[in-house]
Amino acid sequence: MEKLIVSSSPHLHGKTTTASIMRDVLIALSPAAISAVVLFGIKALIIISVCVATSVLSEFIFNIIAKRKQTVGDLSAMVTGLLLALSLSTRVSIWHCVVGSVFAIVVVKCLFGGIGCNFANPAVTARVLLLIAFGKVAGGAATNFMSAELVASATPLAVIKDGEGLLPSLTDMLIGNRGGAIGEVCAIALILGFVYLVVRRVITWETPVVFVATVFVLSLIVKQDLTAALYQVLGGGLLLGAIFMATDYVTTPITRSGKAVFAFGCGIITVLIRFWGDYPEGVSFAILFMNILTPYIERLCRNKPIGGVKNEK
């Protein structure tokens, strides 16, 4: 007699898997990665390679040591490595990249239980660690390969904050002809990635749009100047953070309303740090802070079941 498999329905499964989602994120990040190499040269390629390789390797080794099921196949470590690399400047040395990646994967992700269990975004946390420990080496100004005259210039946000140095034109800000972290400078490449993620339904539009809009509107209110507000949107790591870091599934609220609240909070904190804080840039701090608030936002932003009635007790 033939042996039949018996299980509870459904007996059909969609094609989307964790790995396919991560692959889509990698594809969405590729324009930014390519622009980084084009704009910053071989050094950017080295940073990306080191971060990605270290991230994947540390997850691989950690899983072996901790006798956990191997999870590098889900490509999430690769995403973390690439995101971290794109948020660093070319002033970092290779060992900064290694320390950052190991910290992101081992401390922030694996020690909390691996994929799905960490409460803070590994790439963001590692960037913040490097920023605090090594100052402007990690996050600050960088040499732009394309524009020789901008050598060792400050980032646009630092220029605005300190009032010293030359501010690039808005067109330069769009194509990435400015100082900054290797993956954050080319706004067009990042927006391309955003469109891809939304079209592929990897992310919903709420987080990036609300985050960027909040920063824009608040800057407009504070500065009373459209151009200044646009610099705030295009400058720093706002687009990279809003599109790729604040949309991380694990560390942000699950419902669409929760995501909007999360993004709104991120926008406010970013503006507060940029205008009144000690650092010229506050995107990663904002995301990290909101990561911590995520469980509370989730509690407030539950979906209301259709047809649910309040129990009288």
Next chain:
Amino acid sequence: MFRFKSMGSTHIPHYKNTAGKPAVIMTDAKEVLLPLSQHIGAPATPIVKVGDEVKVGQKIAEANGFVSSPIYASVSGKVSKIEDYLRPDGRTVAAIRIVSDGLMTRCEEITPPSVSDLEELIVATRDSGLVGLGGAGFPLSVKLEALKKGGIDKIIINGAECEPYITCDTHAMLYESEWIGKGIALLEKFAPDIDQFIIGIEKNKPACIKEMKHIFEGDKKVKVISLPDTYPQGGEKVLIYNTTKRIINEGKLPADVGVLVINVTSLAILAKYAELGEPLVTRCVTFDGSAVAEPKNIIAPIGCSIRELVEFGGGLKCEVGKVLYGGPMMGTAAASLDEPIVKTTGAITILDRKDSLLSEPTACIHCGRCIRSCPLDLSPVAYSKALECESQEEKIAILEKNKIMLCMECGCCSFVCPASRPLVQNNRIAKAEYREHQAAMAKLKK
């Protein structure tokens, strides 16, 4: 609550390979096994003994109570055994086995019922052995009882057929459309309070929509609505919302919001019974799936084994993995090919080994796809987390707050989960635990 979108938006493959082909008729079965409970409600009581000779259409078991349904012999021959039958849902019920004499002699007692008012229509419906043929198996006569009470202004005819593979309702709409017309005429005549009959059909069946519009041309009371081709349009709550914008609250029935939902095939069979007196002894079964050699619709005697149906239908092209009663989204898996076709079997879907393998669940990445896919805006991930709670109290509190009992087990959450987590399966466990808790609480109060 106001929503911009229609309910239910999960894109699943349709696989309607058998649509638009007339069904082949399986005239006989060597043997039939007729479980006494092929419906929701009390099992029927047998009125034949082992050794009795029976004819096609002869009543062999009487409805037992209000929510119950009689059973008729689907072949002529001898009752060989009354045995226990383990249903795929785990319940054991008695079942009558009849060995066919191959003659298919028709029972002489079959005469058209006299139907002159609603009461008689309900009695006739009950006598026909009709249950919800869409899969739930709720006795149709009990549904119609609601018409007596009044307060119902719309009847929705469910022709959505959102499950992959299944096309037996499509078959009814294309080839038995006059019977559907006659069915609605019956209801129009005996239930004059009904303002509107809505026929809901998924837009991936344009031929059915056209045929229904053609049949009901000029009838102002009948409206044919084209539904989105996303799953689960045929789910009762989804169908009612998308056709009337009415929402059924927790613990309520469609009748509470003034609607009645009747499956399109059930309606056709009801009309046939009212005119010819032919009780429910055969049904259209879609025979399809990745292991099936020649997918087709088969009109088969109720009670024939899946094995006989497979042989008749042209066999399988590869090794069997899973045999499903119904489609792959909500169908139940049969444990053996010797299990019978019952009244509610709209399809036998046979999957090959590759399609039957379950993928290993990985960690939840909190992507929210389950929440976004839920037609009722529930939070499947929350139920699964609740089940991990050690404190029973906390568990029940979370389930209560997130309204677990609203879940209709459509399976969208499990379908979309990128980590292949058994979400709807967990919902079933959670529902059972919640029900148990409620029962215990009720006992305590007493």
